[in-house]
Amino acid sequence: MAKITSRAEDYSKWYNELVVQADLAENSGVRGCMVIKPYGYAIWEKMRDELDKKFKETGHQNAYFPLFIPKSYFEAEEQNAEGFAKECAVVTHYRLKTDPNNPKKLIVDPEAKLEEELIVRPTSEAIIWNTYKKWIQSYRDLPILINQWANVVRWEMRTRFFLRTAEFLWQEGHTAHATKEEAIEETEKMIHVYSDFVENFMGIPVIRGIKTASERFAGADETYCIEALMQDGKALQAGTSHFLGQNFGKAFDVKFTNKEGKIEHAWGTSWGTSTRLIGGLIMTHSDDLGLVLPPSLAPIQVVIVPIFKGEEQLNQINEVAFEIQDKLKAKGIAVKYDNRTENKPGWKFAEYELKGVPIRIAMGARDLENQTVEIARRDNLTKEVQPLENIEVYIEELLKTIQKDIYAKALNYRDSHITPVNSYDEFKKVLEEKGGFISAHWDGTAEVEEQIKNETKATIRCIPLNNELEDGISLITGKPSKQRVIFAKSY
Amino acid sequence: MAKITSRAEDYSKWYNELVVQADLAENSGVRGCMVIKPYGYAIWEKMRDELDKKFKETGHQNAYFPLFIPKSYFEAEEQNAEGFAKECAVVTHYRLKTDPNNPKKLIVDPEAKLEEELIVRPTSEAIIWNTYKKWIQSYRDLPILINQWANVVRWEMRTRFFLRTAEFLWQEGHTAHATKEEAIEETEKMIHVYSDFVENFMGIPVIRGIKTASERFAGADETYCIEALMQDGKALQAGTSHFLGQNFGKAFDVKFTNKEGKIEHAWGTSWGTSTRLIGGLIMTHSDDLGLVLPPSLAPIQVVIVPIFKGEEQLNQINEVAFEIQDKLKAKGIAVKYDNRTENKPGWKFAEYELKGVPIRIAMGARDLENQTVEIARRDNLTKEVQPLENIEVYIEELLKTIQKDIYAKALNYRDSHITPVNSYDEFKKVLEEKGGFISAHWDGTAEVEEQIKNETKATIRCIPLNNELEDGISLITGKPSKQRVIFAKSY
Incomplete structure (x- = not known):
C-alpha cells in the first residue's frame, strides 16, 4: 500500500491519490470519463437510496426519458441551449462499417448519417418539457412531480475525479405547476431536502442561498443552491434547485387551462445532485491517512481485526469475533471480520483507515482474557478498551456519536472560515x-x-x-x- | 378511458394500446426511444431491486463504466465488433455553435471533431475488459464479479415498446475468472438466478437452454438463455448468460499468473436482462381488460373503492376504509384508498383493472351493515364477500395465492403449447x-x-x-x- 501525499504538501495530489488508493474510482481510456469502482459505487448507492426515499416522501415519482435530445429540441430554450452548446457530445451517425483499406478496422459509415443530429443529454429539460406538452392540458394535470436517475454528459475540458467529469451520474427532478407560487414553493422545498440530506446524512454543513444572475442555471429565473466548504478553503456547490419560471413552458408551448378557464403556460422547476457530492464528501472529512466516512455512508461500518500468535489463538479469537459480528449484523450494522492470515494487523489497520471504516475493533489474547475489546475511531483516531458484554449496544450508540461528531467537526471548520x-x-x-x-x-x-x-x-x-x-x-x-x-x- | 383492442382482434395493437393506456410508456420525439412513465418505471424499480439483491447474495458488486467506447476498443474483439457495428450510435463531435446563417439555430462545430469516434455502448465488454486489464495480474485478483445498471443503445430499425427500443435500461454482469470451469459455473449460476427471478417474481415460466452457434452472443463461446412464451404463441428471450471463453481476455490482453506460476489469459462471462422483460410481463399475463400484474411487481397491490350515496355514507365508509388501509400498510402491502368523488365506482373499477391492481376491495352501505367487504381478484376476475374481521390476514394470504396462480396459469398455457x-x-x-x-x-x-x-x-x-x-x-x-x-x- 503506497502512502498518499499529505494535504499540506499538495491538496490536489492528496485528493487524486486518495480516490485511487481507496478504490473509489480510476481514470478510464475515455477522455474525461472515470470508472466508478465497487467501493465508490457502494457509497453512491447509499446516497441514491436515501435521496430517493426523500423524493418519494415529498410526493415525487421516478421516470425515464431518452438519453438523446434532437438538436431542434435542444435549441428551443435559447438560454439553456447557449449554456450547454459549447460542451456537448453529438451523435451524427448510426452505423460503422469495415474499413475497405483494412478489414480489421471499422470506420463511420457515411451513408448512415442522421438527418438530425442528436445531443447526448447534458441535462434533460428540453426532452422532458417536450414530453410534458402531451401530458398537460388542464390544471387538473398539475403538478407533475418527476425525478430521473440518469447519466449525463458535459464535455468539460479540465476534469477531476467526481468533481468534474465528462460523464457523470445524477438525479434531475423536473416539475410542472399551475402557479408561480407553487413552483417557487417546490424549488425551495427541494433545496431544503438537499441541505437536510447533505448535512445530516453526509455530514457536510452547507449554506443555503440563491445565485446571482451570472451564476444562474441557463434557462432559470432563479437558482437556489447549497454551498459547502472544503478543507483547502475552496467552496463546492453541492446541489441546485432552479425556478424556471415559464421559460420552458413557453419554449415548448406547454399550455393548460387554469381554474378560471384561462389558458396559461406551465411553471417549472428542476433540481439536481450528482456523483460530484462524493468529491465533496472526501474533501470535507478525510485526512492524510485516507478516507473518513460518516457511518451513514460507510459500506463497512465496523471492522474486526484479530491480533494473534498461532492458529490456536486465532481459533479462540474467531469464536468471540464471530459472535460479535452476528450481534452487530442483527442490529443492521455493516460489519466485516477480517481474519485473513496473509496480512499483519498493522497492514490491516492502515488499509481500513485508508478506506475510512468508522470503527475498528481489535481483539488480542489479553482482550480474550479480560473479556474486552479495543475500539478505535477513524474520525478522531482515539482508542479505548470496552467490555465485551453488550458491545453491540455500545457500538450502535458510538456510530450515532461519530455521525454527529463528524458533522460538528466540519461545521466548526466551516464556521471558523x-x-x-x-x-x-x-x-x-x-x-x-x-x-x-x-x-x-x-x-x-x-x-x-x-x-x-x-x-x-x-x-x-x-x-x-x-x-x-x-x-x-x-x-x-x-x-x-x-x-x-x-x-x-x-x- | 378508451377501450383497448382485444387480443383476438389484433395482438400487436392490443399490446401497444395497453402500454400507452396503462401509463407504462409512450413514444418520445427521438426515433426508437420511449419515455418510461412513472407507473412503468415503478415496475422496473421493483424488478431492479429484486435482481440486485440476488446479484449481491451471489457475491457480485455494482460498479459503473463509461457510456462511451473509443472505436479502437470497440474493434478489438472482432466478432463482438462485427455483431454490433451495424447498429450503433456514434459520437463524432463535442460542440455545437450558432448557425452563422440563423442566430436561432445551432450547428455542429466542424472544429470540434473528435480525433477518435466514440461509440455509445451497445454492451460494455470492450470498455470493461480494457479496464480489467489493469486490475488483473495474479490469480489472487480473481474472480472479479461485477454488475452494472446502465442504459445502452442499439440502433434498431423496427422498434416496439420495451421489446425493442433504440435505448434501453438493463443490467450487465461482467466477470473474470482464473479457470474455464469456474467461468462456466458462473455462467450457469446466473442463468439460474435469472430463471428463478423470472419465474417466481415475475410469474413467467421459462425454458432454460443454450443457444445454437448462429444465435449466440457476438463474442461468446456459449450463450445460455431463458425462453418464455407469449400468449400469441411467440417466444421471448428473457435473459442471457454468456461464457466468453478467453475471447475478451485475449482481445484486451488480460493476463494473469496462475497458481502454478504460469501466465494465462483470463476467462470471462457476461449476462444481462433488460426493460424488455416488462414487455414479457405484459404479454404473458394481461388480458383484454388491461394489465394483470403479479403482486410482487404491482406498484399498487390493493385498491379500496367506496360505493356510496351522499357525503354521510362516504364518511361512514371512510372511517372503516382508512382502518383497513392502515392494517394493510402495517403488513407492508401497497394499498391505495380511492375515495375521489369526481369518478364513479364503475370508472374506478375499469381504471384499476386496466392498471392490473391484483386485488380490489369494494365497500358499500350493505357491507358496512354486515361488517363485510367485497373482494375482486384481477387475475381470474372472481369476486367474493369476506368478513371485515382480520381482513388484513386474508388479503396477505390472497396476494400469495394470486402470485402462485398467475404463474400456474402461465405455466399451464406454456406447457400446453x-x-x-x-x-x-x-x-x-x-x-x-x-x-x-x-x-x-x-x-x-x-x-x-x-x-x-x-x-x-x-x-x-x-x-x-x-x-x-x-x-x-x-x-x-x-x-x-x-x-x-x-x-x-x-x-
Whole structure:
C-alpha cells in the first residue's frame, strides 16, 4: 500500500491519490470519463437510496426519458441551449462499417448519417418539457412531480475525479405547476431536502442561498443552491434547485387551462445532485491517512481485526469475533471480520483507515482474557478498551456519536472560515491567507462581480437565504448595499 | 378511458394500446426511444431491486463504466465488433455553435471533431475488459464479479415498446475468472438466478437452454438463455448468460499468473436482462381488460373503492376504509384508498383493472351493515364477500395465492403449447395453426436452421439444459439426431 501525499504538501495530489488508493474510482481510456469502482459505487448507492426515499416522501415519482435530445429540441430554450452548446457530445451517425483499406478496422459509415443530429443529454429539460406538452392540458394535470436517475454528459475540458467529469451520474427532478407560487414553493422545498440530506446524512454543513444572475442555471429565473466548504478553503456547490419560471413552458408551448378557464403556460422547476457530492464528501472529512466516512455512508461500518500468535489463538479469537459480528449484523450494522492470515494487523489497520471504516475493533489474547475489546475511531483516531458484554449496544450508540461528531467537526471548520470583511484590500488578504467563505457587501452589479472574479478568481457563491439586512458599502464601488453576500474560490 | 383492442382482434395493437393506456410508456420525439412513465418505471424499480439483491447474495458488486467506447476498443474483439457495428450510435463531435446563417439555430462545430469516434455502448465488454486489464495480474485478483445498471443503445430499425427500443435500461454482469470451469459455473449460476427471478417474481415460466452457434452472443463461446412464451404463441428471450471463453481476455490482453506460476489469459462471462422483460410481463399475463400484474411487481397491490350515496355514507365508509388501509400498510402491502368523488365506482373499477391492481376491495352501505367487504381478484376476475374481521390476514394470504396462480396459469398455457413434431410438414402445420414452442429433431447443422428460418421465420430458441436424449431423425435432411430442440417464432 503506497502512502498518499499529505494535504499540506499538495491538496490536489492528496485528493487524486486518495480516490485511487481507496478504490473509489480510476481514470478510464475515455477522455474525461472515470470508472466508478465497487467501493465508490457502494457509497453512491447509499446516497441514491436515501435521496430517493426523500423524493418519494415529498410526493415525487421516478421516470425515464431518452438519453438523446434532437438538436431542434435542444435549441428551443435559447438560454439553456447557449449554456450547454459549447460542451456537448453529438451523435451524427448510426452505423460503422469495415474499413475497405483494412478489414480489421471499422470506420463511420457515411451513408448512415442522421438527418438530425442528436445531443447526448447534458441535462434533460428540453426532452422532458417536450414530453410534458402531451401530458398537460388542464390544471387538473398539475403538478407533475418527476425525478430521473440518469447519466449525463458535459464535455468539460479540465476534469477531476467526481468533481468534474465528462460523464457523470445524477438525479434531475423536473416539475410542472399551475402557479408561480407553487413552483417557487417546490424549488425551495427541494433545496431544503438537499441541505437536510447533505448535512445530516453526509455530514457536510452547507449554506443555503440563491445565485446571482451570472451564476444562474441557463434557462432559470432563479437558482437556489447549497454551498459547502472544503478543507483547502475552496467552496463546492453541492446541489441546485432552479425556478424556471415559464421559460420552458413557453419554449415548448406547454399550455393548460387554469381554474378560471384561462389558458396559461406551465411553471417549472428542476433540481439536481450528482456523483460530484462524493468529491465533496472526501474533501470535507478525510485526512492524510485516507478516507473518513460518516457511518451513514460507510459500506463497512465496523471492522474486526484479530491480533494473534498461532492458529490456536486465532481459533479462540474467531469464536468471540464471530459472535460479535452476528450481534452487530442483527442490529443492521455493516460489519466485516477480517481474519485473513496473509496480512499483519498493522497492514490491516492502515488499509481500513485508508478506506475510512468508522470503527475498528481489535481483539488480542489479553482482550480474550479480560473479556474486552479495543475500539478505535477513524474520525478522531482515539482508542479505548470496552467490555465485551453488550458491545453491540455500545457500538450502535458510538456510530450515532461519530455521525454527529463528524458533522460538528466540519461545521466548526466551516464556521471558523466565514470571514466578514469591509474592504477590497481586506478581501484579497483573507482570500490569499486564509481562504474560505468571505462575507462582504456587494452593490448588486454584474460588473463588480466580474471584476472580482477576474482579479481574484473568487465568485459570489450565494446570497444566503433569510439573509440579515445590514447597511454597508460595496466592495470596489463603495456604493450603498443592504446585505452581505458569500464569496469564495470554488471547485 | 378508451377501450383497448382485444387480443383476438389484433395482438400487436392490443399490446401497444395497453402500454400507452396503462401509463407504462409512450413514444418520445427521438426515433426508437420511449419515455418510461412513472407507473412503468415503478415496475422496473421493483424488478431492479429484486435482481440486485440476488446479484449481491451471489457475491457480485455494482460498479459503473463509461457510456462511451473509443472505436479502437470497440474493434478489438472482432466478432463482438462485427455483431454490433451495424447498429450503433456514434459520437463524432463535442460542440455545437450558432448557425452563422440563423442566430436561432445551432450547428455542429466542424472544429470540434473528435480525433477518435466514440461509440455509445451497445454492451460494455470492450470498455470493461480494457479496464480489467489493469486490475488483473495474479490469480489472487480473481474472480472479479461485477454488475452494472446502465442504459445502452442499439440502433434498431423496427422498434416496439420495451421489446425493442433504440435505448434501453438493463443490467450487465461482467466477470473474470482464473479457470474455464469456474467461468462456466458462473455462467450457469446466473442463468439460474435469472430463471428463478423470472419465474417466481415475475410469474413467467421459462425454458432454460443454450443457444445454437448462429444465435449466440457476438463474442461468446456459449450463450445460455431463458425462453418464455407469449400468449400469441411467440417466444421471448428473457435473459442471457454468456461464457466468453478467453475471447475478451485475449482481445484486451488480460493476463494473469496462475497458481502454478504460469501466465494465462483470463476467462470471462457476461449476462444481462433488460426493460424488455416488462414487455414479457405484459404479454404473458394481461388480458383484454388491461394489465394483470403479479403482486410482487404491482406498484399498487390493493385498491379500496367506496360505493356510496351522499357525503354521510362516504364518511361512514371512510372511517372503516382508512382502518383497513392502515392494517394493510402495517403488513407492508401497497394499498391505495380511492375515495375521489369526481369518478364513479364503475370508472374506478375499469381504471384499476386496466392498471392490473391484483386485488380490489369494494365497500358499500350493505357491507358496512354486515361488517363485510367485497373482494375482486384481477387475475381470474372472481369476486367474493369476506368478513371485515382480520381482513388484513386474508388479503396477505390472497396476494400469495394470486402470485402462485398467475404463474400456474402461465405455466399451464406454456406447457400446453410445447408440441413435439416428427416431420417438417407437421412442423409447419403446428407453427401455422397453433404456434408456441415446437420440439423437434435437428441434425445440428446451420444449414437446416437457416432454411427453416427462411421458410417459416421460426428459429431454434434453445437446446434445453438437461435435455433428454432420444434417437430421432432431423427435420428436412432426415439425418440421425440424438435430441430434440425447441423452435418458435420469436420477438
